[in-house]
Amino acid sequence: MLLKKIVNGMTKNSKDAINRASKYQLVCGMEIHAELKTKSKMFCGCKNDPFGAGKPNIYTCPVCLGLPGALPVPNKKAIEWTIKLGLALNCKINLFSKFDRKHYFYPDLPKGYQISQYDLPFAYDGSIETSEGKVGITRIHLEEDTAKLVHKQIPSSKSQIPKRVSLIDFNRSGVPLIEIVTEPDIKSAKQAKEYSKKLRQIMRFLRLSDCNMQEGGMRLEANVSLANNEFQITNSKQLPNYKVELKNINSFRFLEQGINFEIKRQAEILEKGETPAQETRGYNANTGKTFVQRSKESAEDYRYFPDPDIPPIRFTEANISELKANLSELPDAVISRWEKSYNVEARYGLELTKSKNLATQIDEILAEASMQKLDCNKLASFIVNGKLKIQVNPSPEMERVSNSAKQNVIGEVLNKFISLTQTDNLDESELEKVIQEVMAENPSETERFKTGEKKLLNFFVGQVMRKLGKKVDMKQLASILNKTLTSW
Amino acid sequence: MSNKFSKQQIKHISQLAQIPISEKEADNLARDFTETLDVISNLQSIDTKNIEPTHQVTGLENILREDNVDEDRMLSQEEALSNASETHNGFFVVKHLLENKDA
Amino acid sequence: MLNKLTLKQAIDKLNTKEISLEEIYEDTNKAIADKNKDLNIYLTLNTKAKDQAKLQEKKSLKGLPIAVKDNFLTKNLRTTASSKILENYLPQYESTVTKNLQNAGGVIIGKTNLDAWAHGSSTETSDFGRTLNPRNTDYLPGGSSGGSAAAVATDVCLAAIGSETAGSIRQPAAWCGVVGLKPTYGRVSRYGTIAMASSTDSPGPITKTVEDAAIMLNQIAGHDSNDATSSSKNIPDFTASLGQSVKGLKIGILYSEISELTDTNKILHEQIKVLESLGAEISFAKALDPKLAISVYTVVQRSEVSSNLSRYSGVRYGKERSQFGDEAKRRVMLGTFTLSKGYADKYYDTAQKVRTLFRQDFEKLFEKYDVLISATSPGYAKKIGATEGSAMFGELEDMLLEPSSITGLPGANVPMFKDIETNLHLGMNIMAAMWREDLVIQVADAFEKNSKWNDKKQ
Secondary structure, three states: OHHHHHHHHOOHHHHHHHHHHHHEEEEEEEEEEEEOOOOEOOOOOOEOOOOOOOOOOOOEOOOOOOOOOOOOOOEHHHHHHHHHHHHHOOOEEOOEEOOEEEEOOOOOOOOOEEEEOOOOOOEEEEEEEEOOEEEEEEEEEEEEOOOEEEEEEEOOOOOOOOEEEEEEEOOOOOOEEEEEEEOOOEOOHHHHHHHHHHHHHHHHHOOOOOOOOOOOOEEEEEEEEEEEHHHHOOOOOOOOOOOEEEEEEOOHHHHHHHHHHHHHHHHHHHHOOOOOOOEEEEEEOOOOEEEEEEEOOOOOOOOOEEOOOOOOEEOOHHHHHHHHHOOOOOHHHHHHHHHHHHOOOHHHHHHHOOOHHHHHHHHHHHHHHHHOOOOHHHHHHHHHOOOOOOOOOOOHHHHHOOHHHHHHHHHHHHHHHHHHHOOOOOOHHHHHHHHHHHHHHOHHHHHHHHOOOHHHHHHHHHHHHHHHOOOOOHHHHHHHHHHHHHHO | OOOOOOHHHHHHHHHHOOOOOOHHHHHHHHHHHHHHHHHHHHHHHOOOOOOOOOOOOOOOOOOOEOOOOOHHHOEOHHHHHOOOOOEEOOEEEEEOOOOOOOO | OHHHOOHHHHHHHHHOOOOOHHHHHHHHHHHHHHHHHHHOOEEEEOOOHHHHHHHHOOOOOOOOEEEEEOOEOEOOEOOOOOOHHHOOOOOOOOOHHHHHHHHOOOEEEEEEOOOHHHOOOOOOOOOOOOOOOOOOOOEOOOOOOHHHHHHHHOOOOOEEEEEEOOOOOHHHHHHHOOEEEEOOOOOOOOOOEOOOOOOOOEEEEEEOOHHHHHHHHHHHOOOOOOOOOOOOOOOOOHHHHOOOOOOOOEEEEOOOOOHHHHHHHHHHHHHOHHHHHOOOEEEEOOOOOHHHHHHHHHHHHHHHHHHHHHHOOHHHHOOOHHHOOHHHHHHHHHHHHHOOOOOOHHHHHHHHHHHHHHHHHHHHHHHHOOEEEEEOOOOOOOEOOOOOOOOOHHHHHOOOOHHHHHOOOOEEEEEEEEOOOOOOEEEEEEEEOOOOHHHHHHHHHHHHHHOHHHHHOO
C-alpha cells in the first residue's frame, strides 16, 4: 500500500525509499492476545462479561481484586479451549503443564503478578497457512487479563482545577486470555494482516472468542525488524540484532499500515549505518506514523516461578484425542470440502466461512442443493453477491432448532434460488426452426461466422432470443447455436 | 567463596521490588544479605543433578473448577471499593499514568 | 477463674449446666482487662463476642471464646497481619478457617499479635509492638503466632488459632509452654489467610491440651473448593486418637548428634523415657542436616514472600510500599534477588531440588518409624531484644522444625520441661508422615498425660 503511494508520487526521495525497502527484508513475528468467552473468569467464579457490565467494579471477588488471602482455582473450560485452539493450529500439546507467576508492577495488575505460563505452555510448535507461506506458531499459553484503565480528568477536592487521573475497573481483571506467539516468519505487512485475520476466523469458528478488536477482545502486537538482503540472505536463521515492538493496535488495517511505516522508518535508519532502537512503539492512525511508547533501557525481569497455589495439570493422550475428536471442522477444511463435493469456488468459500454459524447454515443449504442437482457454485455466488439473502442466526442455538423448521428455511432459500434462475423449457425443434430463419435473414453474418469470426455468436444469440420471445438458458442456447451454425 | 553484596545490587533489587530504601538501609541490607548468603551457601555443595524440584508437597494435580458463575462470592461495588484510598464514580483512582502502557 | 478451663472442660461443664457461658465471658474479659495492655496480645478485640456467643451455644464449641491470629481475614473485623500497611484494613470476606470455626460454635474473642506478615519467630517484629511471654515478661513469646500462644498461656481465651509456615505454631507454643499442632500442608484451607509462603502455610490450633488441639482440628480441617491445594482426603475424628496406647509404636529420635543441642537433648532423652515406659520402641534416627533445611526454607520462603507481598500497593489498601517494616523489606528484597535473572538457577531452583531430597529422606525414615521426635526449639525462650541485628534469627530458632515444614509434614509441640527459676518451658516436637495427625495426637496425648514434669505445673 505504502509502495503504491510512493510509486504514484514518484519524487526522487520516494524512489530512494523503494530502493531501500527492497534492499531490506522484513522480519516479523506476532503476539496476539484474545479474551476467551467463558461464562466465568479464569481463576474465580466472577461473571466474565466486562463489556456488558454497564458499571465499573461490579463483577469482582477477593480473587480477581487480589485481596489478601484469596486463592486462584483454574477454569477447566478455558484450559480445554486453549488446547482446542492448539490442536486447530497443528500444535503439539504439553501433557504436563502448570501456571507460573509473572511479576511486574502496574495498577491494572492487582496482585503485582500475572498468573501466566512460562516454560510449559499448553500448546507449542504449530502453524497457520497463508498465501505467502506458512507462519510457525511458537506457543499458545493461557493467562489472566488485567483490569481496565481509563484516563480522565476529575474534579479535585483540593483545588478548582480538575486533576488528571487514571481510573481502574476490575471487571476485566481475571478474564481468561490466550496469547498466540509466532515465529519471525512473516515477510510482509500484508501477510501479517492475513495471518491475524485467519487466526481470528479460526478462533471465532471454534467459538472460543469473539475477538472483538474495538473492545480490546483481541489485541495485536508485531515485532518488527529488517534484515539486510545483501548480507543476510545466505543465512536466513540469523535474526537482526534489534527488535521494535509495535503494540496496542486495534485493527487489521492499522497493523498493515504500522508495519509498512516501520519498514520505511527502519530502512532509513539502517541506511545511515545506524541500528534502530530497541523499543515499544504505538501507531497513530491520524498521522499514519508510529511513535515511541517506551524505550527498553534494561531488559525486564519478570521473576517467573511456578504458582504454588495451583497444582500442576496433567493430560493423558486419551484426553487430547477426545478433544481432537470433538474439534469442529476448520474454515480451510470446509472450503476445500465444498470445492470438492459441490464445485464451489474457493473465493466464495472464503466469504461463506466468516463465522461458524454462517458456515454451518451454508453447509446445510449446499447439501440439500446438491441433492436436488442444483448449481451449487452459482448458489454460493448468489449468496456472496447478495442476490440471494439468507438470515444468519447469530447464536449457535441454531443447531438446536428442530429439523423440520430447518428444512423449511433451507427449502425457502432453494425455491428462491430456482425462481431466480428459472428458464422456460426449450422445444428443440422450435429452436431449430428459429435458428434457420435467423441464418436465412443474415447470410453474410452466417458466412463470416463459418469462416472463423466466432465473436458473431453473441449476435446470433441475440437475434434468436428476440425471435423466440422467451427467457432461455444462455449457455444451452449458445452451444446449440454453435453446433448448428458450424455443421450447417 | 565470596557472597559479598554491593550497594549497587541492592539498589537494583529495590527497583525491581518497588521498595524505596535510604542509603543507610542499602548499607544495612548489603550487610544482611552477605550474612544470609553465607548461611545458605551450603546449598551449592549438594549434588542436585537429576533431582526434580518440589514446588508443592501435596501431590495434587488437575484441581480445576467448572465454568460456572459464583454469585455468592462476588462483591458489591461498594464492598469492592471499601478499602480504597480514593474512588470516583465506582472506579478506583490512581495518579495519572501514561495512556499506553507496556507490559 | 473459668477462663483457666480447658476447652474440653468448659464444653463438658456447659453441657451439664454446671457453669454458664456468661460466667466464662465475665472471667475471660476480666483476664483480658488485667493482662492485655502489658503483654500486648490482642491487636483488635471483638466487641460483639458475647452477643455472638449466645447464638452459638447449641453448637459443638458452645460459643466459647477463641483467639485468632491476625493474619486470618475476619469480615468487618480489622485484620492487619501486624503490619502498618493493613493498619485500617476491614476485610470484605471471611477466611475459611474462621468460617469453619464459627460454624462449629466458636466465637472470635480477638485478633492476636504476630511478627509483621508472620515473618519471624519472636513476635518482636510486629509493627504494633512486641508481645511479652506471659511465663516471664523479660522474655519473648516466640513467633510468629506469639500472640496466640501467649493468649493460651495466660488464659485470655480458651483456645487459639495460629498458622505455621516453618515453626510459627510449634515454636511459640514451646516458648510459652502450651500445645501447638501444625497439620499436614493441605489439611486445613489457606483461603482467607494472608499468604506468607504459599507452599508451606498451614493453619492450626494452639491450645492448653492435646485433647483441645484434636477438638479444634476436627472443626477447622477439611477440603475447601476455594483452595486448590487443600486436600479432599477424608477427615478422621482426631479425638479418637486420644487415650490410645503407644505400645509397639516405633519412635525415632532426631538430631541427637547436633552439639548445640546438648543441654536440650539431655532433657529430651530423659523425658522420652516416659513413652518407652508405655511400651513404645525408641531408637536414635539419622536425618538430613537441618542446617540445609534452613537454606531451602530461607530461599523458598523469601521467594514466595516477595511475590505474595507484591499486591500491597497504595491503590487498594491506601498505604505505600515504603511503609513495609524492616523485616518485610529485607525478606521481599532477598526473595526478589533469589528469583531474579541470573540467580534463580543458583538459589530458587537449587533450593527446590534440595527440598526433594528432604522429602525422600522423610519417606525413608517413615518406612522405619511411626513418629519422629526432636526438641522443638534449640533452647528456652530468648530475651526481649534478641532479634535485633540478626538477619537469620528465626531460621536458627526454627532449625529443628524447618525440615518438616518444607516437606508439609504434621507435627506438634508438647511441653516437656519447665525451668523452675525462670518459669520458662522446653517443648517436644512430635512428627509423623503426611496425613498422619492421628499418630502425632496419639503420641503427644500419651506423653502429656504420663509425663512427670506436669507435677511441677502450677
